[in-house]
Amino acid sequence: MMMFLRLVTVVAACFGLFGNIANAQLRIDITEGQVAPTPIAIANFTGPDGVVSEVGKQIAQIISEDLESSGLFAPVDSAAFIEPPKAPSIRPNFTNWSPLGVKGLLVGSAYIDSAGMLQVEFVLWDVVIQRNITGGGGNADQNAVRRISHQIADFVYEEFTGDRGYFDTRVVYVAESGSQSRRLKRLAIMDQDGHNHQFLTSGADLVLTPRFSPTANEIAYLNYFNDEPNVYLFEIATGRTERLGSFPGMTFAPRFAPSGDKLIMSLAQNGMTDIYEMDMRTQAINRLTQSASIDTSPSYSPDGSKIVFNSDRGGSQQLYVMDADGANVRRISFNQGRYATPVWSPRGDIIAFTKMANGQFYIGVMNVDGSGERLLASGFLVEGPTWAPNGRVLMYFKQQPFETDGSGGDTHVYRIDITGFNEKRIITPSDASDPAWSPILR
Amino acid sequence: MDRRSLIISVGLHVSVATLAWIGLPSIKRDLPDEQPIVVMEMVQSVPTTNLTQGDKPNTAKKEQKAAKSKKPPPPSPPAPPRAKPPAPKPVAKPAPKAPDPKAEILPQKITPKPKPKPAIAQPPAPPKSKPKTTATLKAPKRLPQSPPKRINKLARQKALEKQREDALSGVMQNLAKAKAVSEDAEKKRREKERKEAAETLTSNLTTAAGNAIRAPEKPVVGPLGLSDIDRIRQHVSSCWSPPIGTAGANTLIVDIIVTLDRDGKVLTAEVDNKMRLATDRTFRVAADEAIRTMFKCSPLPVPLDKYEQWKSFIFGFDPKFLTR
Numbered sequence: 001m002m003m004f005l006r007l008v009t010v011v012a013a014c015f016g017l018f019g020n021i022a023n024a025q026l027r028i029d030i031t032e033g034q035v036a037p038t039p040i041a042i043a044n045f046t047g048p049d050g051v052v053s054e055v056g057k058q059i060a061q062i063i064s065e066d067l068e069s070s071g072l073f074a075p076v077d078s079a080a081f082i083e084p085p086k087a088p089s090i091r092p093n094f095t096n097w098s099p100l101g102v103k104g105l106l107v108g109s110a111y112i113d114s115a116g117m118l119q120v121e122f123v124l125w126d127v128v129i130q131r132n133i134t135g136g137g138g139n140a141d142q143n144a145v146r147r148i149s150h151q152i153a154d155f156v157y158e159e160f161t162g163d164r165g166y167f168d169t170r171v172v173y174v175a176e177s178g179s180q181s182r183r184l185k186r187l188a189i190m191d192q193d194g195h196n197h198q199f200l201t202s203g204a205d206l207v208l209t210p211r212f213s214p215t216a217n218e219i220a221y222l223n224y225f226n227d228e229p230n231v232y233l234f235e236i237a238t239g240r241t242e243r244l245g246s247f248p249g250m251t252f253a254p255r256f257a258p259s260g261d262k263l264i265m266s267l268a269q270n271g272m273t274d275i276y277e278m279d280m281r282t283q284a285i286n287r288l289t290q291s292a293s294i295d296t297s298p299s300y301s302p303d304g305s306k307i308v309f310n311s312d313r314g315g316s317q318q319l320y321v322m323d324a325d326g327a328n329v330r331r332i333s334f335n336q337g338r339y340a341t342p343v344w345s346p347r348g349d350i351i352a353f354t355k356m357a358n359g360q361f362y363i364g365v366m367n368v369d370g371s372g373e374r375l376l377a378s379g380f381l382v383e384g385p386t387w388a389p390n391g392r393v394l395m396y397f398k399q400q401p402f403e404t405d406g407s408g409g410d411t412h413v414y415r416i417d418i419t420g421f422n423e424k425r426i427i428t429p430s431d432a433s434d435p436a437w438s439p440i441l442r
Numbered sequence: 443m444d445r446r447s448l449i450i451s452v453g454l455h456v457s458v459a460t461l462a463w464i465g466l467p468s469i470k471r472d473l474p475d476e477q478p479i480v481v482m483e484m485v486q487s488v489p490t491t492n493l494t495q496g497d498k499p500n501t502a503k504k505e506q507k508a509a510k511s512k513k514p515p516p517p518s519p520p521a522p523p524r525a526k527p528p529a530p531k532p533v534a535k536p537a538p539k540a541p542d543p544k545a546e547i548l549p550q551k552i553t554p555k556p557k558p559k560p561a562i563a564q565p566p567a568p569p570k571s572k573p574k575t576t577a578t579l580k581a582p583k584r585l586p587q588s589p590p591k592r593i594n595k596l597a598r599q600k601a602l603e604k605q606r607e608d609a610l611s612g613v614m615q616n617l618a619k620a621k622a623v624s625e626d627a628e629k630k631r632r633e634k635e636r637k638e639a640a641e642t643l644t645s646n647l648t649t650a651a652g653n654a655i656r657a658p659e660k661p662v663v664g665p666l667g668l669s670d671i672d673r674i675r676q677h678v679s680s681c682w683s684p685p686i687g688t689a690g691a692n693t694l695i696v697d698i699i700v701t702l703d704r705d706g707k708v709l710t711a712e713v714d715n716k717m718r719l720a721t722d723r724t725f726r727v728a729a730d731e732a733i734r735t736m737f738k739c740s741p742l743p744v745p746l747d748k749y750e751q752w753k754s755f756i757f758g759f760d761p762k763f764l765t766r
Contacts, residue, residue: 026666028675029758033682103734128734162688162724347689392687419687
């Protein structure tokens with residue numbers, strides 16, 4: 001009888017188990033979403049008295065422009081605000097912000113103190129969850145309004161995307177002017193949004209391919225001094241220039257190693273163009289490739305262990321990857337067309353390049369093994385991609401000819417998101433080419 | 443090892459045989475109380491698989507009813523496991539009076555309960571047999587009731603011997619009778635025990651099955667249909683901004699545990715993987731967006747009559763499609 005009752009218990013337990021399974025928590029997988037800019041409210045910053053200050057308006061304006069230019073944010077017009085801006089210490093009334101459909105609200109204070117310093121404080125609120133996301137503050141020189149605004153924009157960008165912002169960065173490029181026959185090319189530098197523009201060289205010598213050092217304090221570039229092309233170093237703070245190395249032949253296409261202690265470049269000697277690395281302290285050079293072909297445009301991986309470059313050793317211009325010491329060279333581009341100017345992403349996962357195929361130029365990206373090629377921009381001439389320090393925006397230059405034979409026309413710098421959306425021109429005082437994006441400024 | 447297996451095998455066979463011997467005959471006999479309850483569960487579970495309801499939520503209820511009456515089993519996947527037990531269905535046949543097994547079936551199936559009740563009245567009859575067994579025990583009392591009279595020695599002796607023999611045979615007969623009666627009583631007692639055990643088994647199984655199949659006793663509502671889930675999924679998708687362009691977006695799968703009130707309004711939304719939340723900044727941002735999505739989407743378009751089914755959800759936000 002006991003056995004019998006046990007059996008009954010077992011059966012009942014089984015039923016109980018099935019019952020639990022039947023009542024398990026329901027799961028729904030969301031595998032699609034809306035790709036749209038994040039709506040956000042940037043309130044004018046208030047002064048110490050709680051009233052909007054002039055500098056506070058300026059800061060809110062710069063932050064809004066930064067975020068909007070990324071294509072990932074949609075700042076709401078302040079005219080639509082129900083509630084006037086308040087000091088960052090006051091918790092907002094979210095019922096006045098929710099109707100705007102915004103996910104975030106940035107409030108802050110900014111004023112010039114008695115010592116003439118700019119004092120800034122800000123708080124970023126999550127309007128949907130109704131909590132404080134981040135906040136901060138600091139002071140700066142009165143002339144640093146734009147820079148401190150870019151830094152706040154970076155905070156906001158990071159909190160909503162997970163990637164570091166890139167607004168507090170600069171871009172060096174080649175400013176072009178004059179006719180095609182007597183083209184003047186000078187080094188110029190500007191903020192990533194085109195503001196604070198400044199020429200670095202006079203234009204007496206032709207300059208090409210400027211590249212920032214990892215500290216953003218120096219620029220390596222190609223300078224035709226006395227019609228002899230060589231790699232030079234430009235110190236931004238002092239304006240001092242220095243030729244890197246002195247050896248027979250032509251050096252070009254320089255790029256710094258991530259550590260900053262080495263520079264790689266191409267050296268053309270005896271009809272051969274190979275890749276060399278230079279010790280920045282001793283200026284000693286070390287040859288990395290040895291072939292009868294043209295090996296050029298080298299670029300380090302972010303960890304410095306690999307180098308990508310282009311070479312015509314296989315018959316046409318293609319992309320190759322090798323170890324930092326020149327070993328294990330392998331081709332990675334196999335699609336139709338020619339490839340040039342490869343640049344390794346700061347994230348390390350993809351490589352940007354210029355491609356020539358079917359009479360068109362393209363800017364594209366591919367995985368580091370050559371797979372997953374995607375073309376992001378195209379035109380009569382698009383070239384010279386450079387990465388934003390967060391690895392999700394590319395800048396390049398584009399020439400749009402006036403004539404059908406390709407002559408004439410303007411050359412401008414553009415930027416585009418790696419998704420292929422949000423292509424925007426950067427406004428410069430003159431034609432612009434060969435941009436190079438700086439690391440995050442410190 | 444083999445001997446042990448043999449012993450286990452034999453033991454199991456014996457227990458199964460015993461169970462069948464004890465239980466099956468009892469089930470065949472009238473146990474109307476339990477049967478209808480099981481049937482009730484089955485009947486209710488079949489029409490509530492709301493695939494059809496989900497397909498045509500508001501448009502043609504009449505069509506749905508007609509479809510149900512024609513094909514009760516076609517309902518969605520959840521039905522099969524519960525549809526099998528319909529073995530009891532035949533028992534439900536007494537209710538054939540109800541030609542359309544739609545919603546009306548429920549009340550009609552419940553009403554047959556009283557019908558079998560008369561059958562319940564019969565079993566109590568056996569208890570009456572108990573007094574009979576006590577009556578047979580009176581027989582031994584007859585022995586002292588036959589004292590012999592003395593006529594002469596021989597005759598008396600013979601008579602005595604005869605009487606003794608008779609008495610002896612009478613005692614033996616009586617003892618045999620008593621034995622037979624007691625055996626009969628024992629049989630009945632065992633039978634009664636078996637019956638009680640069978641009743642206990644059936645009622646336990648019924649209770650267990652009932653508990654397993656229906657969580658709440660009163661409103662028996664089916665699970666969420668595919669269309670319900672699709673509607674919720676689409677609604678939440680329309681509120682979600684996936685982490686486009688973010689490094690490793692395909693690994694940023696965020697599970698959010700959501701609790702809702704009876705109106706479908708989001709009460710709480712919490713990240714399941716809290717460990718990664720603390721260590722991975724990109725994941726934290728993706729998780730924040732997922733939580734925002736849930737509150738932004740509140741209330742969810744849930745069928746209000748099935749609160750028990752959706753009062754708590756897990757939403758898995760998977761941005762892999764961005765890397766396709």
